[in-house]
Amino acid sequence: MCWFSWLFTLWTSSAPSLLLVGLVGRQLGLKVGLQVVQTATCSRWGPPSNQSLFQDGDVIFGGLFNLHYQTPAMDHDFIHLQNYKPCTGLEDAPLQYMYAMVFALEEINDNPTLLPGVKLGYHIFDCCGQPPWAPQAALSLAGGERDSCNLTGDSGECEELKFLLPIDNHPVPLIIGGASSVTAEILSRILGPLSVPLISYLATCSCLSDRVQFPNFFRTIPSDTYQARAIAQLAKHFNWTWIGAVVANNNYGHTAIKIFQEDTQDAGLCLEFIETLSIQNILNDARRAALAIKTSTARVILVFAWYTDVRELFLQLVKINVTDRQFVASEAWSTSSDLLQHPVTRKVASGVLGVAIKSSTLPGFENYLRALHPFHRPSDVFLREFWEAEFRCSPASLSACSGAESLEKVQNVFTDVSQLRVSYNVYLAVYAAAHALHSLLSCPNRDRPAGNRSTCSSPKHIRPTELLQHLNNVNFTTPQGETFYFQDGDIPAQYDLVNWQNTPEGTLKLVLVGRVDGFDIHLNESLIHWNTGSSQVPVSVCSESCRPGxxxxxxxxxxxxxxxxxxxxxxxxxxxxxxxxxxxxxxxxxxxxxxxxxxxRQLDFLSFNETLGITLTTAAVSGAVMTTAVFVVFLCYSQTPVVRANNSELSFLLLLSLKLCFLCSLVFIGRPSVWSCRFQQAAFGISFVLLVLAAFRSARPGAEALIKWFGPGQQRGSVCLLTCVQIIICAVWLSLSPPVPKNDLGFHGSKVTLECSMASLVGFSLVLGYIGLLAFTCLILAFLARKLPDNFNEAKLITFSMLIFCAVWVAFVPAYISSPGKYTVAVEVFAILASSYALLFCIFAPKCFIILLRPEKNTKKYLMARCK
Structure with missing residues (x-):
């Protein structure tokens, strides 16, 4: 059995591409420099389809295209020799790609400035989409093999031939091909040891960007990394945070969805589900994915898959009546004419938004295609096959075709050049190769010293290694005016954004709605027609976005x-x-x-306009009025025994201090100012000292010893002296560290309290402490004098009032500390009023009762009656 055929059969069943590279490299012994090689060759080394297109030239570029799609059945029984049959079913789109290569080469040959004096040729093979066939064709091109061996006998064994690979046998220095990532990876690994550059026009796998593994690989289509990021940006742009995904169960699908997830993980975007589609089990996988889409709450579905897989998915969705999802398409199916023309697609996928390979125009290409005729290209087997399928006649038989057949008015995928995408990539690949070759043949360092000058190549002695070096540095302007260069084998990311829209005829058309340039998206949202049939962007979220607040x-x-x-x-x-x-x-x-x-924050303080302020103000004014009324009563009855019994002068002084206490509480109400903060504490401290000095009025007529030592004169002097002490304390406090107005920000609320801040707690504590000391002394003295014999013992009344006074101010301290904001001021005002009212009612109310309502008791006889 021919070992080479057996090797490819084994590889298609199980062996990875790395094994193929190692075996082929060792068994064939191919080396750069094209030396003598001893190998086994057979008719199966070349493409099994045995269909190719050749044009001789000074330098020949290889081309690999999947021109047919119906592959022959193969029986891998490893017993009998494989007998490959030609593929059938010529595809229009790949045929256009092939002629884009031919068109570019002929255009370059006619260009007097690019490769002058050098004629480019081509050798193009049909790989039929079969993984083993592309490597066979690539090795055939790289080795310059022309002849084939003959099978001897019935055993099917190959003769071993020794043949020479001379330069004039035209091994190609470069191959344009790799219509899929899998094929491109295999080809790159096989051609790598030979340093033969491979320029792919359709392989998008990001894995091929690894220059260590694929140093000879180039492509004119962006890596999948960029389209996945572009789709991620679209999802973030439209705020789609809840998405379903259907991906091909291969490196293309898994890599794309991984990059998509990495690019959106910081944007709060989630994938509700990820379903995979395998070509080997497409029916079951498509049915499972369709059910997942139906049961999901995601309204936007992202699909990274080949168009044939998507077609089966759409068929399953129609069966279960799912027509309300917005699909986002990858470049693998976003421009598929097969899907656009399929009647099922219109029911399921109108409004598709997709990333597409950048389109461009090729001036003269449409005329070139329509001018093609098999009579002018008799050796072109592919054109002849296309002619037979299009016009139902064979150009080989003059009787069958009239000769008037023409492509001038033919409208199909082959002649449609309105949006050239892959064909333009092929065109760019040819120009990149031509410019690299031009750089190699130009010998820019010819004038350098001999020791620093590299060897200049001639068209007949092109080394793939040298061409590879120049291809890495290629940088030129295309005939369309675009700058082209490679970045480690890749090109800068550029995509079109397309939208599938309904037409009045009931079909779908492709509309360009934006573009992607690197990481920038330029989108005209007004042109987009969504699946909902309106211009309103579909909402696809698990939870509605949280509003501000x-x-x-x-x-x-x-x-x-x-x-x-x-x-x-x-x-x-x-x-x-x-x-x-x-x-x-x-x-x-x-x-x-x-x-x-x-x-x-609103400025807040104890105001006269609020309820609390009005209440306290009313209480203060009422207390002042009542005190004034008592003062008037005492003044009118100043000669009566009740008024004169306990030193009328101190009574009037006490009433005056009570009135000041009532009035000083008003200073605490209202907007604090510098002077109000100082005055309120001083007025409070001095007024209350006068109040507590009422204890010294406990002496009664007839207590000679007490009168002797503590008579009216001593009482007046003690009041003045003790009051001056408080005045000194207040003066020192207010001069050194007085209270000042300050915004209290400690209380968290919509309001900020404006209050008098105690800059010195020591001063405030001394004022309160001095008042407390006098009040406690007053309480003790009054308590000791409570049982002195008298018809009207004032000590009892003072004792009771002092108890209330002390209780109020003992309760004041914790209440003052714990009250927030303006309520601290209210607590202090309440304490002042409560203690003032206690003294007013306890000391003066009984006297006023006797004076006004029991005048018979307001006599000296009555007051002195019990003294006997």
Missing amino acids: TRVANRKGEPVCCFDCIPCAEGEISTTTGSLHCDQCPLEFWSNAGRTACVP
Whole structure:
């Protein structure tokens, strides 16, 4: 058996491409430099289809295209020799790709500035989409093999021939081919040891960008990395956070969806499901994927798959009546004429938005295609086959074709040049190869010293290694005015964004709605027709985006894009949609009602206009009026025994201090100012000292010893002296560290309290402590004098009033400390009023009762009756 045929049969069944490279490299012994090689050759080394297109020239470029799609059945029984049959079913699109290569080569040959004096030829093979056939054709091109061996006997064994691979046998220095990533990877590994450059026009796998593994690989189509990122940007642009994905179960699909996920993981985007489609089990896989789409809540479905797989998916969706999904297409099917023309597609996939290979125009290419005629190209087997399929006649038989047949008015995929995509990639590949060859043959360092000058090549002695070096550095402007260069074998990412739209005739058309340039997307949204039939962008989210004023709260055990929206707390805001957290407002600001903005806090203080302020003001004014009324009563009855019994001068002084206490409480109400803050504490401290000195009025007529040592004169002097002490304390406090108005930002609320801040707690404590000391002394003295015999013992009344006074101010301290904002002021005002009212009612109410309502008791006889 021919070992080479057996090797490819084995590879198609199990062996990886690396094994093929190693075996072929060792068994064939092919080396750069084209030396003598001893190998086994047979008719199966060349493409089994035995169909090729050849044009001689000074330098010949190889071409590999999948021109047929119906591959012959093969029986891998490893017993009998494989007998490959030719493929059938010529495809129009790949045929156009092939003629784009021929057109470019002929255009270059006619160009007087590019490769002058050098004629380019071509040798093009049909690989039929079979993985083993492309490597066989590539090795045939790289080795310059022309002849084939003859099978001897019935055993099918090959004769071993020794043949020479001379330069004039035209081994190609470069191959344009690799119509899929799998094929391109195999070809690159096989041609790598020979340093033969391979320029692919359709292989998109990002794995091929590895220059260590594929140093001889180039392509004129962007890597899948860029289209996956472009689709990720589209998803983020339209805020699609809940997406379903259907991908091909191969390197193309898995790599694309991985890159898509990596590029969107920080944007809160989730994939509800990922279904795979395998060509070996396409029917079951498509049915499973269709059911997943039907049961999902995602309205946008991303599909990375070949158009034949997508067609089966659409058929299954129609069967279960799923027609309300928005599909996002990869470049593998976004421009498929087969899908656009299929009646099922219109029911399922109108409004498709997809990334497509960049389209361009080739001036003169349409005329070139329509001028093709088999009579002018008698050796062109592919054109003859196309002619037979198109016009139902054979050009080989003059009787069958009239000769008037022409492609001038033929409208099909082959003649459609409205949006050249892959054909333009082929065109670019030819020009890249031509410019690299031009650079190699130009010998720019010819004038350098001999020691620094590299050897200049001639068209008949082109080494693939040298061409590979120049191809890495190629940089030129295309006839269309575009700059072209390679970045480590890749080209800068450029895509079209296309939209499938319904036409009045009931068909679908392809509309260009934008483009991708590197990482920038330029999109005209007004041109897009969505699956919904309107211009409204479809919504595909697991949870609606959180509005400003709320934040995202993830649900336990669910994807990050499934969440609840929680309002921001008081004093916090969120200003953007979908905020992950709320921001704290500055101290001087507070959040508005919607929690969307920080607004200045309202200035808050104990005001005369509010209920609390009005209540306290009324109580203070009422107390002052009542004190004035008592003063008037005492003044009118100043000569009566009740008024004169306990030193009328101190009574009037006490009434005056009570009135000042009532009035000083008004100073605490209203907007604090520098002078009000100072005056209120001084007035409070001095007025209350006068109040507590009432204890010294406990002496009664007839207590001679007490009168002797503590008579009216001593009482007046003690009042003045003790009052001066408080005045000195207040003066020192207010001069060194007085209270000042200050905004209290410690209380978190929509309001900021304006209050009198105690700059020195020591001063305030001394004022309160001195009042407390006098009040306690007064209480003790009054308590000791409570049982002195008298018809009207004032000590009892003072004792009771002092108890109330002390109770109020003991309760004041914790209440003052714990009250927030303006309520601290209210607590202090309440304590002043409560203690003032206690003294007023306890000391003066009984006297006023006797004076006004029991005048019979207001006599000296009555007061002195019990003294006897």
